[in-house]
Amino acid sequence: MEPNLATYLGLSGILFTIGCVGVVFKRNALGMFMCIELMLNAVNLTFVAFSRYYADVHGQLFVFMVMSVAAAEAAVGLGIFIAFFRNRQSIDVDTASILKN
Amino acid sequence: MDMVSTALFFLFAGFAIMCAISMVYHKNPLYSAISLVGVFIALACIYLTLAAPFIAIVQILVYAGAIMVLVVFVIMLLNLDDEPNTSRLRYLYALGGGLGIVLLAQTLFVVYAVSRTPNTAVDPNATVGNTLDIGRAMYTEYLLPVEIVGVMLLMAIVGSVVLARRLSQPALELVIDNEQERVNEELGLE
Numbered sequence: 001m002e003p004n005l006a007t008y009l010g011l012s013g014i015l016f017t018i019g020c021v022g023v024v025f026k027r028n029a030l031g032m033f034m035c036i037e038l039m040l041n042a043v044n045l046t047f048v049a050f051s052r053y054y055a056d057v058h059g060q061l062f063v064f065m066v067m068s069v070a071a072a073e074a075a076v077g078l079g080i081f082i083a084f085f086r087n088r089q090s091i092d093v094d095t096a097s098i099l100k101n
Numbered sequence: 102m103d104m105v106s107t108a109l110f111f112l113f114a115g116f117a118i119m120c121a122i123s124m125v126y127h128k129n130p131l132y133s134a135i136s137l138v139g140v141f142i143a144l145a146c147i148y149l150t151l152a153a154p155f156i157a158i159v160q161i162l163v164y165a166g167a168i169m170v171l172v173v174f175v176i177m178l179l180n181l182d183d184e185p186n187t188s189r190l191r192y193l194y195a196l197g198g199g200l201g202i203v204l205l206a207q208t209l210f211v212v213y214a215v216s217r218t219p220n221t222a223v224d225p226n227a228t229v230g231n232t233l234d235i236g237r238a239m240y241t242e243y244l245l246p247v248e249i250v251g252v253m254l255l256m257a258i259v260g261s262v263v264l265a266r267r268l269s270q271p272a273l274e275l276v277i278d279n280e281q282e283r284v285n286e287e288l289g290l291e
Binding site: 035 | 107110111114117118121122124125130133134137140141144147148150151152153155156159160163164167168171172175176178179181193194196197198200201204205207208209211212213215216223229230234235238239243246250253254256257258260261262263264265267
């Protein structure tokens, strides 16, 4: 069975599912961040697969943009985690409840 | 595609899925990060089988290189331990399981629907993935988005510096006082 477009989309969907479930299950902010990166990568795979099967370069440009956004997100997100850790001595998202009530 | 590249695709696809599951499974953030590097490398190899060498190299450089080094650096800096085994709210587990089942069903539906449509044959001589074509599109048709991405990266640099900066208590009070004065002046002018 040769890989075709459906195979690539299936792989991408499985990776996206794992990332999405991980975001809900993880309590660690860094773990959630890594799951989001996994979801972004799954979407990138669909872009590259469509770009290959429709012989169109625009999909790969979108992948480039997504990677830039992911890099910016990593820089800002990790800055937030460090500031959060300084205030709470923990990176568990369940402790971020100061705005409750 | 010949036998070898088919076998390579399934090898890397299995590796990617295994690494992704191991990332979600491990409690220690460092093990999760290393598993995620495995996913990124497997995906880069899959991009190579999709004739996209530029994206494959950028994937290795940006994701497996820059972003994961940053993540591992933060894990080391914060000296994180394993997640404690306190129970999380139960409805979150139900929510996660339900979400996973729905997404998996959608994936199956997409695979079924796409495999029923007539298969578009891949042109073996297509050169959409090479650096020349991507660079040409990037600096002619997509010039404005590329510039916007550059500005966004600059904003991210400035933002992360501002976020990670630690102000001493007197400096913090000075900043707050200045801000309060500025607000008062604005209110007085109106």
